Amino acid sequence: MDSSQYRDAAHTAIEDIIKYHDTIADRPVLPSITPGYLRPLIPDSTPEEGESWDAIQSDLERVIVPGLTHWQSPKFMAFFPCNPSFPAMLGEMYSSVFNAAAFNWICSPAVTELETIVMDWVAKLIKLPDCYLSQGEGGGIIQGTTSEVIVTAVVAARERIIRRRLVHIPESEEKLDKMAEMRGKLVALGSEHAHSSTQKAAIIAGTRFRAVPAPQSSGFAVTAAALRTTIEACKAKGLEPFYFTATLGSTATCAIDDLVGIAEVAKEYPDIWIHVDAAYAGSALVCPEYQHLCKPIEAFDSFNFNLHKWLLVNFDCSAFFIKRRKDLIETFSIVPSYLRNDFSESGLVTDYRDWQIPLGRRFRALKVWFVLRTYGANGLRKMIHNTIKVGEYFHSLLESRQDLFTVVTGPAFGLTTFVVNPTKVEGRTEALDLEEGNRVTKAVYEAVNRKGEFFLTSGVLDGVYAIRVVSATENAEEKYLKLLFEVLIKLAEEEREAK
Numbered sequence: 001m002d003s004s005q006y007r008d009a010a011h012t013a014i015e016d017i018i019k020y021h022d023t024i025a026d027r028p029v030l031p032s033i034t035p036g037y038l039r040p041l042i043p044d045s046t047p048e049e050g051e052s053w054d055a056i057q058s059d060l061e062r063v064i065v066p067g068l069t070h071w072q073s074p075k076f077m078a079f080f081p082c083n084p085s086f087p088a089m090l091g092e093m094y095s096s097v098f099n100a101a102a103f104n105w106i107c108s109p110a111v112t113e114l115e116t117i118v119m120d121w122v123a124k125l126i127k128l129p130d131c132y133l134s135q136g137e138g139g140g141i142i143q144g145t146t147s148e149v150i151v152t153a154v155v156a157a158r159e160r161i162i163r164r165r166l167v168h169i170p171e172s173e174e175k176l177d178k179m180a181e182m183r184g185k186l187v188a189l190g191s192e193h194a195h196s197s198t199q200k201a202a203i204i205a206g207t208r209f210r211a212v213p214a215p216q217s218s219g220f221a222v223t224a225a226a227l228r229t230t231i232e233a234c235k236a237k238g239l240e241p242f243y244f245t246a247t248l249g250s251t252a253t254c255a256i257d258d259l260v261g262i263a264e265v266a267k268e269y270p271d272i273w274i275h276v277d278a279a280y281a282g283s284a285l286v287c288p289e290y291q292h293l294c295k296p297i298e299a300f301d302s303f304n305f306n307l308h309k310w311l312l313v314n315f316d317c318s319a320f321f322i323k324r325r326k327d328l329i330e331t332f333s334i335v336p337s338y339l340r341n342d343f344s345e346s347g348l349v350t351d352y353r354d355w356q357i358p359l360g361r362r363f364r365a366l367k368v369w370f371v372l373r374t375y376g377a378n379g380l381r382k383m384i385h386n387t388i389k390v391g392e393y394f395h396s397l398l399e400s401r402q403d404l405f406t407v408v409t410g411p412a413f414g415l416t417t418f419v420v421n422p423t424k425v426e427g428r429t430e431a432l433d434l435e436e437g438n439r440v441t442k443a444v445y446e447a448v449n450r451k452g453e454f455f456l457t458s459g460v461l462d463g464v465y466a467i468r469v470v471s472a473t474e475n476a477e478e479k480y481l482k483l484l485f486e487v488l489i490k491l492a493e494e495e496r497e498a499k
Helices: 002-027 053-067 086-098 109-125 146-165 172-182 196-206 224-234 258-268 280-284 290-298 323-332 342-346 363-397 432-453 478-498
Strands: 141-142 188-191 207-214 239-248 274-278 304-305 318-322 406-410 413-419 458-459 464-470
Touching: 002 086, 086 363, 109 141, 109 172, 109 363, 141 146, 146 188, 146 196, 146 239, 146 274, 146 304, 146 318, 146 323, 188 196, 188 224, 196 280, 207 224, 207 413, 224 239, 224 258, 239 258, 239 304, 258 274, 258 290, 258 318, 258 363, 280 290, 280 304, 290 458, 304 413, 318 323, 342 413, 363 406, 363 413, 363 464, 413 478, 432 478
Parallel strands: 188 207, 188 239, 239 274, 274 304
Antiparallel strands: 141 318, 304 318, 406 413, 413 464, 458 464
16 A cells, blocks of 8 residues: 555545444444354455455445444443544544654654653643652653553552562572562452452462452442551451552442542551552543542552543543652663663653553553643533533433432442332342342343443442443433433333233
8 A cells, every 4th residue: 555545545534434423323332243243254364465445444334343332322321431532533643653662762752752741731630739740759651551550550569568678688589589478478459349450460460469348338438447457457467468549430339439538548558559540530630629639649659540531532541640750660670781772871861661561652642632732621621521410410310210210329420320129029028129129120231231222331339239320422412311211211110010
């Protein structure tokens, strides 16, 4: 494909992309295919001769689009959103053209320097404490996902506590043995409702994991008392807690852990790395009414949220802020001869390879820069406010039919969780009521997804099976929540009558 052919192909691709965007609300959100559908539709090996772009493009609509779940559909109300935007798409396009594996500053100075500047923009936009800005000891780096961020933080936390505890022992085989012994006693902590990435990170880091209780009585949030009790219980067994993931917007309910209380606990245990995972809800911090949540983060070690969820930057783009960048650099900096250069040796530039696990990295800052400049702070706030309002509207619909539905949590950052009420039966025990409620709720949930018009996810909260609804795509509108509500009523009534 030469530049002339690329021009023609790119024009047709852009028209395809615009058409897809403009018609997405008319497509069923879930595909009506069965596992393994794709293999019979395409050849089982690479063609010997190259094909035309027209042939390749036609296969997109024929075999790929029918197997897509349409995450940008206003009827996608599952998980959390994955919002793109046209400015971010343009950023991806230019990034793919420049195509630099920017591990060192010298690999492409603009890639590194724009990322440093843009991450400071983001930190200021959400009112993070100044200690997370690059002008001081901290700074920000763009990672792919929260899972990558948490693995990075857990490994850095593991090595930091080992460095601190064994600093008096000179480099030797004895020190290596003690390091290995110590790793076996380290415990990473996270809320029982924290994302599974903390437990996975502990496995990768070769440490243990313990969940901190976050029951309904505390709003599914970790309290300072619960964290302290878990820490002391681990210590009583001869284990060493070294890391804790606090949540600002948990996966199941968007609960916020007691950040103020946990900041006090942090003073008692300075060797425990505390990371704040705000993967979804962190985007709401662009709005002044949520920015009070940032104040206690000054007491912690790191913070992240995903711009690719709710802030219109295409996947993947997770903003990771660190209070002391040396905690990362001392863990991940390895400098073989082929990576040495005068600029890095001078100490005057940032080499982001020393802040992360991979060596190479993409030019993700470009799409962030494009989005922030195109929408501005007010445009982003408007989008967040709209989706929160839509979530509150759905909550009001549920409250209007308390005979059929009971709200468990919400509306929090646009997320509401609820159950379908079982038919009342005289004399039935509370345990059987719960069992029947879980059964009917699960049946309704599965029926919604089976129809394919809407896509929802569920969660289990203190033994209660609940349906989650979060409508936070850029295309979110009340009319789609009204349609979903009508479907839920119909299915709930049918299920209760059938029983």
